[in-house]
Amino acid sequence: MHYGLRGGSPCNAVCESYAQRRGRPCKSRSICGIGEPVPDYGMTQKGRYTASWVDALGHVEEDAWQVLAGGHPFTSYAFLQLLETTGCVGAKTGWHVRHLLLHEEGVLVAAAPSYFKTHSRGEFVFDQAWAQAFEAHGLSYYPKLVVAVPFTPVQGPRLLAKDEAARRALAHELAAACDVVHASSAHVLFTAPQDRAALVEAGFMLRENVQFHWRNDGYTCTEDFLARLSQGKRKKLRQDTRYVTSAGITYRWLEGAQLQREHLEFFYACYVNTYTEHWSQPYLSLEFFLRAHAERVLDLVLILAERDGAPVAVALNVRGGKTLYGRHWGTTEFVKGLHFETCYMQSIAYCIQHGLEFFEGGAQGEHKMARGLLPVKMFSAHWVADRRFAAAIDHFLQRETVAVDGYVDELQRANPFKVDAKSRGGGGA
Numbered sequence: 001m002h003y004g005l006r007g008g009s010p011c012n013a014v015c016e017s018y019a020q021r022r023g024r025p026c027k028s029r030s031i032c033g034i035g036e037p038v039p040d041y042g043m044t045q046k047g048r049y050t051a052s053w054v055d056a057l058g059h060v061e062e063d064a065w066q067v068l069a070g071g072h073p074f075t076s077y078a079f080l081q082l083l084e085t086t087g088c089v090g091a092k093t094g095w096h097v098r099h100l101l102l103h104e105e106g107v108l109v110a111a112a113p114s115y116f117k118t119h120s121r122g123e124f125v126f127d128q129a130w131a132q133a134f135e136a137h138g139l140s141y142y143p144k145l146v147v148a149v150p151f152t153p154v155q156g157p158r159l160l161a162k163d164e165a166a167r168r169a170l171a172h173e174l175a176a177a178c179d180v181v182h183a184s185s186a187h188v189l190f191t192a193p194q195d196r197a198a199l200v201e202a203g204f205m206l207r208e209n210v211q212f213h214w215r216n217d218g219y220t221c222t223e224d225f226l227a228r229l230s231q232g233k234r235k236k237l238r239q240d241t242r243y244v245t246s247a248g249i250t251y252r253w254l255e256g257a258q259l260q261r262e263h264l265e266f267f268y269a270c271y272v273n274t275y276t277e278h279w280s281q282p283y284l285s286l287e288f289f290l291r292a293h294a295e296r297v298l299d300l301v302l303i304l305a306e307r308d309g310a311p312v313a314v315a316l317n318v319r320g321g322k323t324l325y326g327r328h329w330g331t332t333e334f335v336k337g338l339h340f341e342t343c344y345m346q347s348i349a350y351c352i353q354h355g356l357e358f359f360e361g362g363a364q365g366e367h368k369m370a371r372g373l374l375p376v377k378m379f380s381a382h383w384v385a386d387r388r389f390a391a392a393i394d395h396f397l398q399r400e401t402v403a404v405d406g407y408v409d410e411l412q413r414a415n416p417f418k419v420d421a422k423s424r425g426g427g428g429a
Contacts, residue, residue, distance in 0.1 A: 049102045049109070049166070051173045056097055057081045064108040068160035073320035074149045075156055078297040080113055086288040089150050094118045098145070100177065102170055110166040112159060112174060114147045116183065122283055124153035124363045125189050125209065125380045130393060134184065139386065141184050145177060148189040151283040153211070153363040154325055155378055158188050159195045167195065171202035178385040188381040196379060204381035205394050208404040212373035214348055214359040222349045225372065233370050233416040237345065240337030247335045249312060251346055254302040263302055264289050267314045270330025303346045305338065315343045322357040324350060344371040366411070375411040
């Protein structure tokens with residue numbers, strides 16, 4: 001599970017500062033939501049491809065987008081458009097929609113779900129130190145261009161393309177776009193492996209991060225999974241389960257027609273409370289979750305913890321292909337072990353029972369290793385228009401990569417599985 005922080009900052013000051021420092025009018029004023037229409041940067045011809053921008057996914061034919069997006073749940077046309085139509089992304093939230101499209105002879109052959117950002121919240125790749133460095137040298141880091149699935153730290157395709165040639169052309173267009181649209185930089189977050197070569201070729205710098213994922217190693221039941229863990233880890237997980245059971249907690253897995261509005265309303269109250277406890281505001285609205293379920297935009301799996309039939313805690317997962325994605329959790333009271341049992345053990349049990357291969361537990365969290373989730377490297381790609389800062393950031397990323405690699409090596413030495421299970425790859429993603 002993950003938590004995010006979001007606050008507000010006036011876009012007006014950012015744009016005024018940016019215009020003054022660059023010595024030219026800030027075309028991004030209108031994308032910052034201060035009353036003017038979004039500027040039209042028109043089309044550019046690059047060889048056989050025509051590049052253009054749209055300020056709403058509704059300007060793109062759904063079938064044409066889906067051909068490129070494939071079956072990933074978070075890059076689907078329906079999901080991204082729902083974020084827009086429910087107001088979760090847009091001028092009010094600082095996620096200004098500017099999807100980049102490539103056409104060849106009138107046919108959409110590549111697309112990037114992209115946004116102008118006037119802050120760095122909701123991304124789960126942290127670049128605030130870069131923004132501070134820009135400001136310290138009299139430059140503005142915002143607006144920046146971000147290619148991502150908003151509020152979703154899940155690896156997946158970001159350069160949606162018909163073929164490798166179109167993917168490479170899209171990557172080069174993203175780098176070139178910074179000067180055209182007056183963005184300081186372009187950032188492609190949680191990239192899939194097929195995107196990285198094209199991005200590096202276009203001059204993007206790669207950045208590593210770590211998540212924790214679980215893999216189904218052919219487990220027949222939850223006890224089979226537990227038996228593969230080391231004795232100490234197995235004892236701790238069973239202890240957590242006993243704490244929860246002794247508190248009178250039972251579980252239901254709700255999906256499809258079983259998942260009703262009342263369940264989602266309870267989830268949303270917990271979701272909001274989680275953000276409130278962290279002095280923040282939620283990214284997503286109740287309308288978003290209700291419609292995501294009712295319109296089958298997402299295949300939701302809600303794990304509901306109850307006591308005597310009354311809801312106590314909840315974890316919301318998304319099922320996509322062979323993977324269960326852990327997304328959000330919340331509770332109305334503290335029960336020892338409740339978070340771990342609800343978010344991880346119940347999700348793992350669901351995966352085993354339904355034959356799913358992977359459970360992705362969200363951003364960050366070394367504590368997940370004790371539950372059989374192992375470290376997996378995530379990648380983002382970054383282009384910085386100011387080549388002086390690009391060189392400095394590249395130097396920083398080289399040093400950070402060494403540190404991340406060392407961190408992953410250290411984590412792998414703390415593998416929670418027995419030696420014989422390790423030799424079979426037990427649990428790793």
